[in-house]
Amino acid sequence: MDITQLNTFIAVAKAGSFTEASERLHITQPAISKRIKTLEERIGSPLFDRLGQRILLTDAGELLLPRATDIVERMNNCLQDIQNLDAHVGGTITLGISHYIGLLRIPPILRAFSQQYPDVQLDIHFYDSETALDNVEQGLLDLAVVTLPNNPSIDTDRFTHEVIWRDELSCVVHQTHPLISEPSLDMAALANYPAILPQFDTVTGKLIQYAFDAHDVQLTAQHPTNNLDNIKVMISTGFSPECWSMLPTLMLKDSGLIELTVEDLAICRDLGVIHSSNKTLSNASKEL
Numbered sequence: 001m002d003i004t005q006l007n008t009f010i011a012v013a014k015a016g017s018f019t020e021a022s023e024r025l026h027i028t029q030p031a032i033s034k035r036i037k038t039l040e041e042r043i044g045s046p047l048f049d050r051l052g053q054r055i056l057l058t059d060a061g062e063l064l065l066p067r068a069t070d071i072v073e074r075m076n077n078c079l080q081d082i083q084n085l086d087a088h089v090g091g092t093i094t095l096g097i098s099h100y101i102g103l104l105r106i107p108p109i110l111r112a113f114s115q116q117y118p119d120v121q122l123d124i125h126f127y128d129s130e131t132a133l134d135n136v137e138q139g140l141l142d143l144a145v146v147t148l149p150n151n152p153s154i155d156t157d158r159f160t161h162e163v164i165w166r167d168e169l170s171c172v173v174h175q176t177h178p179l180i181s182e183p184s185l186d187m188a189a190l191a192n193y194p195a196i197l198p199q200f201d202t203v204t205g206k207l208i209q210y211a212f213d214a215h216d217v218q219l220t221a222q223h224p225t226n227n228l229d230n231i232k233v234m235i236s237t238g239f240s241p242e243c244w245s246m247l248p249t250l251m252l253k254d255s256g257l258i259e260l261t262v263e264d265l266a267i268c269r270d271l272g273v274i275h276s277s278n279k280t281l282s283n284a285s286k287e288l
Helices: 003-015 018-025 029-043 059-084 099-104 107-116 129-137 203-213 228-236 283-287
Strands: 048-051 054-057 091-097 120-126 143-147 159-173 244-248 258-260 267-276
Touching: 003 018, 003 029, 003 059, 018 029, 054 059, 091 099, 091 129, 091 283, 099 120, 099 143, 099 228, 107 120, 129 143, 129 159, 129 267, 159 203, 203 267, 228 244
Parallel strands: 091 120, 091 143
Antiparallel strands: 048 054, 143 267, 159 244, 159 258, 159 267
């Protein structure tokens, strides 16, 4: 039994799929299957039941998973602590970035970092913020730069985070929207029109929903999408001319969108960096 086999077992167990585990580990599916078979032979018991397209842990797999996770975590932290005895900043940082931050916020920071630390390789993956947080928790990412959950909902036993930017959202409409001519506007009047918004199970979607719930206003959502660029295009091109949305103010330059002033509607997101509290950061990750 070795760390590579345990890492593979954990990846398959978390993904529930040999195919998805191979994508996460960047190795072929036959290699995944071979490692699992070798581990099962070493243990003397099957670890997975393969039921059609579904992969389920056996009793032995359920027993092994938390122990394997602890072993791998301890070994990785030990190796990282040893490497950190050397002040050299190098190696690879596996970094998750949300699409919006990757486009408009972080490029100059990464450019400056790479110039200062040329021995560091940045292994960058673009995810929705929620997916990035899951991957941080599973140890698949060293750091994630994302939209952070509201502070009370961040489990500080599992995550360490720091707010880097405060990101204001603006209410926007197409140039032909009927509400543009209104002298004053409240949330109830706005909610009479359909909206194109992120899904309400996302951090941004929850912030918007909370703001309206606080004033007992029921939202009418339409065409939910989590990609802010898609929302921007749909509103600006008049895809549905009576729809409105909430977008980061930073995205509005030269967009042709009209920003509405809505009474009591002020939403701001926290954007920042987050990592696992149980994973030792490399010198490179600390510097970033």
